[in-house]
Structures are given as structure tokens and as C-alpha cells.
Amino acid sequence: MGITVVGSVAIDDVITPFGKNFNAPGGSATYFSLSASNFTKVKLVAVVGKDFPNKYIRLLDSKGIDTKGLEIKEGKTFRWKGRYDKTLDNPESLRTHLNLFGTFRPKLPKGYHNEKILFLANIDPDLQLDVLDKTNPKLIAADTINFWITHKRKSLLKVLKRIDILIINEYEARELTNESNIIKASKSIISMGPKVAIVKKGEDGLILVSKNGLYLLPAYPLETVLDPTGAGDTFAGGFLGYLSKVGRFNEKTFKQACLYGTIMASFTVEGYDISNLARLSKNKINQRAKQFKKICSL
Amino acid sequence: MGITVVGSVAIDDVITPFGKNFNAPGGSATYFSLSASNFTKVKLVAVVGKDFPNKYIRLLDSKGIDTKGLEIKEGKTFRWKGRYDKTLDNPESLRTHLNLFGTFRPKLPKGYHNEKILFLANIDPDLQLDVLDKTNPKLIAADTINFWITHKRKSLLKVLKRIDILIINEYEARELTNESNIIKASKSIISMGPKVAIVKKGEDGLILVSKNGLYLLPAYPLETVLDPTGAGDTFAGGFLGYLSKVGRFNEKTFKQACLYGTIMASFTVEGYDISNLARLSKNKINQRAKQFKKICSL
Numbered sequence: 338m339g340i341t342v343v344g345s346v347a348i349d350d351v352i353t354p355f356g357k358n359f360n361a362p363g364g365s366a367t368y369f370s371l372s373a374s375n376f377t378k379v380k381l382v383a384v385v386g387k388d389f390p391n392k393y394i395r396l397l398d399s400k401g402i403d404t405k406g407l408e409i410k411e412g413k414t415f416r417w418k419g420r421y422d423k424t425l426d427n428p429e430s431l432r433t434h435l436n437l438f439g440t441f442r443p444k445l446p447k448g449y450h451n452e453k454i455l456f457l458a459n460i461d462p463d464l465q466l467d468v469l470d471k472t473n474p475k476l477i478a479a480d481t482i483n484f485w486i487t488h489k490r491k492s493l494l495k496v497l498k499r500i501d502i503l504i505i506n507e508y509e510a511r512e513l514t515n516e517s518n519i520i521k522a523s524k525s526i527i528s529m530g531p532k533v534a535i536v537k538k539g540e541d542g543l544i545l546v547s548k549n550g551l552y553l554l555p556a557y558p559l560e561t562v563l564d565p566t567g568a569g570d571t572f573a574g575g576f577l578g579y580l581s582k583v584g585r586f587n588e589k590t591f592k593q594a595c596l597y598g599t600i601m602a603s604f605t606v607e608g609y610d611i612s613n614l615a616r617l618s619k620n621k622i623n624q625r626a627k628q629f630k631k632i633c634s635l
Numbered sequence: 636m637g638i639t640v641v642g643s644v645a646i647d648d649v650i651t652p653f654g655k656n657f658n659a660p661g662g663s664a665t666y667f668s669l670s671a672s673n674f675t676k677v678k679l680v681a682v683v684g685k686d687f688p689n690k691y692i693r694l695l696d697s698k699g700i701d702t703k704g705l706e707i708k709e710g711k712t713f714r715w716k717g718r719y720d721k722t723l724d725n726p727e728s729l730r731t732h733l734n735l736f737g738t739f740r741p742k743l744p745k746g747y748h749n750e751k752i753l754f755l756a757n758i759d760p761d762l763q764l765d766v767l768d769k770t771n772p773k774l775i776a777a778d779t780i781n782f783w784i785t786h787k788r789k790s791l792l793k794v795l796k797r798i799d800i801l802i803i804n805e806y807e808a809r810e811l812t813n814e815s816n817i818i819k820a821s822k823s824i825i826s827m828g829p830k831v832a833i834v835k836k837g838e839d840g841l842i843l844v845s846k847n848g849l850y851l852l853p854a855y856p857l858e859t860v861l862d863p864t865g866a867g868d869t870f871a872g873g874f875l876g877y878l879s880k881v882g883r884f885n886e887k888t889f890k891q892a893c894l895y896g897t898i899m900a901s902f903t904v905e906g907y908d909i910s911n912l913a914r915l916s917k918n919k920i921n922q923r924a925k926q927f928k929k930i931c932s933l
Contacts, residue, residue: 423815517721519838520856540817541839542853551930555840555851558818592933632849635890635928
């Protein structure tokens with residue numbers, strides 16, 4: 338069993354209270370793939386320009402990630418510049434140059450259509466619908482952002498009716514549902530279509546809602562957070578990667594998957610960009626998972 | 636085994652986005668006692684004026700709370716007026732009339748000195764020291780607020796060296812330790828004296844730190860929060876009440892006590908002032924505790 342992910346591969350300029358990290362590898366599909374590759378086979382669909390450093394593609398390849406679906410076109414790669422204040426939460430976007438990502442039409446190479454799990458990272462909901470039409474996965478998860486919630490609501494609502502799991506953050510959950518109470522907002526997502534909603538609250542943990550009820554998990558306790566960029570996609574990668582590995586989709590595996598998603602995100606935010614994900618070992622993941630279970634157990 | 640609590644009994648005027656609740660019974664010792672009385676015997680030490688409605692004292696009595704230590708003096712009861720914004724977190728104090736509470740000198744009636752557990756609610760650290768000199772408990776817990784952290788730091792640091800457990804909120808923990816990272820802040824408290832620090836993050840749960848490590852617990856998920864006043868003291872009442880009931884003070888009972896503290900606080904904030912605590916049944920508490928365990932268990 339493996340995962341196909343459709344999303345962005347980007348170059349990020351990130352400013353935090355601790356310093357600047359410019360020309361860094363980023364994008365939802367990058368973080369997702371690197372995270373999930375610790376658990377399962379990943380097939381990546383995205384587009385970059387010829388300016389995208391080849392070393393990062395070699396890095397993806399070295400992790401066993403299938404990059405046949407990564408189009409390399411004439412033109413420039415998607416670039417994002419953002420700034421975090423000292424809360425290290427909800428960055429201000431200083432510049433967004435979509436470049437080739439603005440005209441991205443996901444092309445799935447042979448063998449990509451039949452993966453058991455599909456992750457639709459944050460892209461235009463119309464493109465998410467297009468990918469849904471072309472594939473036949475057993476489990477579909479998706480992410481979105483406030484921009485699409487506001488500007489492509491109709492298409493997004495169609496997406497929600499066709500997916501199993503929505504993975505978004507607390508700000509997106511409130512905007513999507515018009516509920517300020519985060520528990521009400523999380524529950525309300527289920528009425529829009531997904532069987533499971535996962536609402537991430539950054540350092541304050543997450544809420545998982547399904548028809549069977551609620552599940553709450555704190556975040557892994559970190560004394561140092563350097564760069565929160567990619568935390569959400571890293572979570573999704575760990576979450577779906579774990580589900581792909583165990584091959585069973587039920588309440589118990591969803592909870593365990595949340596734990597692994599949380600652990601993976603903790604590694605990402607402890608370093609800059611993908612640097613920690615690039616050098617992570619399975620041993621480190623398992624050690625932290627074991628420790629985290631103890632921290633959260635009565 | 637029982638608890639002696641030293642704190643305030645007050646009259647509150649509370650404004651929330653949902654409305655006004657004026658002339659409401661409040662104060663740290665009130666919330667603490669009502670909460671703890673579901674688990675154990677409580678002896679209350681505080682002062683009120685003759686303006687304090689007798690019906691609330693009768694309510695405390697009806698819960699088996701020993702109010703011999705509640706002085707009723709000529710003059711006016713402590714009054715607080717505060718406003719919560721829509722986040723329902725960290726209220727703005729609009730008016731604080733200490734009245735008789737400004738010259739409060741805790742007097743412990745016979746039988747109050749030898750209770751196994753002592754809770755020093757938010758009062759002047761010099762008064763907390765005075766009570767510590769007069770008592771001989773097995774377990775001492777205390778609370779404080781930013782005002783004392785800023786204006787009576789020296790005395791507060793002396794208190795910290797003599798207590799077992801400090802129970803404060805995230806804003807107080809940051810101010811006390813000068814650490815913005817909440818995990819660092821929580822750990823740092825332990826180096827100041829207490830064996831255990833509990834840092835409450837409102838709807839985002841809590842952090843318990845001891846020399847044995849960290850423990851994280853989410854908040855009970857609520858769809859309706861009407862009035863957060865007294866949540867912290869209600870938590871402390873449930874926490875210490877449970878410890879008093881089981882009579883053992885170790886890592887395992889501290890974790891369980893956090894769960895009961897959290898449950899009790901959830902009842903308080905779902906209603907106005909002490910109204911929910913006043914009519915709570917043991918059955919309701921146990922039902923919610925059981926449900927909450929499920930919500931937090933992998």
C-alpha cells in the first residue's frame with residue numbers, strides 16, 4: 338500500500354524572531370512526502386521550474402519517493418515569503434509568487450492512479466476535484482486554506498463531499514464553519530461530508546472528530562521551535578504514512594496515526610525548513626513516539 | 636484526611652460577550668471549596684463583610700464545608716469587576732475593591748492547623764508565609780497571580796521554597812520564570828522549589844511537571860463556555876479534593892487528580908459563577924470523568 342500526494346514544491350523565504358532562512362526548499366508535497374516516506378512508499382505530483390535546485394529532487398529520490406510525477410518546466414518555481422511573530426503561529430504572508438504553480442494541472446503518471454491512499458494537499462479545489470475524477474483510492478484525505486474557503490467555497494464544498502478525512506488548522510476550521518467555538522467547528526465539519534475531521538491547534542494539540550466521537554491529543558512538548566513552516570503537511574505525512582503502513586482504517590488506527598503525525602511535526606519545527614526531516618532515522622521516530630505515549634497516558 | 640483552604644470570598648461583577656452577571660458569589664476559596672467538597676472535607680479561611688448574602692454561606696454549609704474560619708466583619712466584602720472578550724480568556728479587570736480583604740489576616744480556628752492538605756489560594760505571599768508558619772500539613776499547594784509576581788517577588792520566592800505544588804496559569808508561569816516557551820517555563824518552576832508545577836492553559840489543557848518528567852492533558856471539550864471565572868480555583872479544588880480522597884501523593888495520583896480537576900473546571904465554565912458547582916452530583920462527575928478518559932486515550 339502506498340500514497341499519492343498532489344501539492345506544491347516550492348522555495349520559501351522565512352523570517353522568524355530568531356533569524357532569516359531564505360531560498361529554502363518547501364511546499365506542501367515536499368514536507369508531506371519526506372514525512373510519509375518514513376512509513377510507506379510515496380508518489381509525488383507537483384510542478385517546479387528549472388530554477389529548482391536539483392539537489393532537493395535527489396534528496397526526495399534518496400528517500401524512495403517516486404518523483405516521476407514532479408514536472409520540471411521552463412519558468413520559475415512557486416515562491417513564498419512569510420514572517421512569524423514571537424508566538425510562532427499563523428505567519429504573515431509577505432509575498433506569494435505562484436509562478437508555474439499558478440497554472441499547475443496535476444498530471445498523474447502511470448501507476449499513480451491506483452494507490453490506496455490519496456492526499457490532496459492545499460491546491461485549488463477545482464484541481465482537487467479533477468484529481469478525484471482521475472483516481473480510485475481507498476482512503477482520501479485533503480487539506481485546504483482560508484484563501485480557498487473564501488474564494489472557492491462552492492468547489493471546496495464539492496471536495497468535502499468526496500473525501501474521507503479533512504486535515505486543517507483551527508483558523509481554517511473556524512472560517513469554514515463560521516463557528517468560533519473550536520469543538521463546535523470541528524464537529525460541524527463532519528456534517529459537510531468528511532467521515533473524519535482533524536483540526537490542528539499548533540502547540541496546543543489537535544482535535545479528531547468522527548461519528549464515533551471526539552479524540553484529543555496534546556502537541557509534543559518542545560522547548561525549542563525554530564521554524565513552524567511545513568508542520569501541518571509533515572503531520573499529514575506522518576498521519577497517512579502510518580495508516581498506509583498498518584493498512585487498517587478505523588478509530589484505533591486513526592488515533593495512533595495522530596500520534597505519529599504529531600511526532601513527525603515536532604521534528605520539523607525544531608529545525609529550519611526540511612533540514613530535520615532530511616536526516617531523520619526510524620529509531621529517533623520510534624523513541625519519541627514511545628516517550629510521547631508516556632507523556633499523554635494517565 | 637481533609638483540606639484547609641485560605642483565600643477570598645468575594646462578590647463579582649462579570650461581563651462576557653453573552654451578557655452581564657452582577658452581584659455574583661465568587662472568590663478563590665468559594666470556587667475551591669465547592670469543587671473539593673465533592674471529594675473530601677474542606678475547612679475554609681476567608682473574610683467577608685456583613686453585606687455578603689447569608690444564603691451563599693448556607694450553601695457552603697450545606698455542602699459540608701466548615702465555615703468556622705469564615706470571618707464576618709463590619710465593612711464590605713471584596714468586590715471584583717471583570718470583562719472577558721470573545722476569546723473568553725484572561726479577563727480585563729475593570730475594578731478591584733479589596734475592602735476587608737485588603738486587611739485580611741488569616742485566622743485558623745481550632746482543628747484547622749493539622750489538616751493533611753493545605754491550599755494557599757491567591758493571597759499576598761506574606762500571608763501565605765504566615766499561614767505556613769502556623770500549620771503542619773503533609774501536602775501544600777499554592778496559587779498566585781501576576782500582581783504578586785511583580786510586586787512581592789521576594790516573598791513569593793520564599794513561598795515557592797516551602798510548597799509541594801504550584802498551580803498557576805500560562806501567563807503567570809511566563810511572568811514568574813521570564814521564559815516565553817511554556818514548556819521551558821513549566822520546567823523552570825521546579826528549580827524554584829515546588830516538587831510539582833501545574834500550568835493551566837485554559838481550553839488548551841495543562842502541563843504537569845515533576846522531577847519524573849512531563850505530563851500533558853487536554854481540556855475537557857466544551858461547546859458552550861458561559862463564564863470562565865473561577866475555573867482555576869475549581870480545578871485546584873478537584874485536583875486536591877481527589878488527592879485528599881485517595882490519600883496517596885505520587886505520579887499516578889497526580890495525573891488522575893489533573894483529570895478530576897479538569898472535569899470540575901469544565902462544569903464551572905459551562906454556567907455562570909458557582910451555579911453549576913452548587914447543583915452538581917457525584918454521578919455527573921463520574922460520568923464525565925469516564926467519558927473524558929475515553930476522549931484522551933489512545
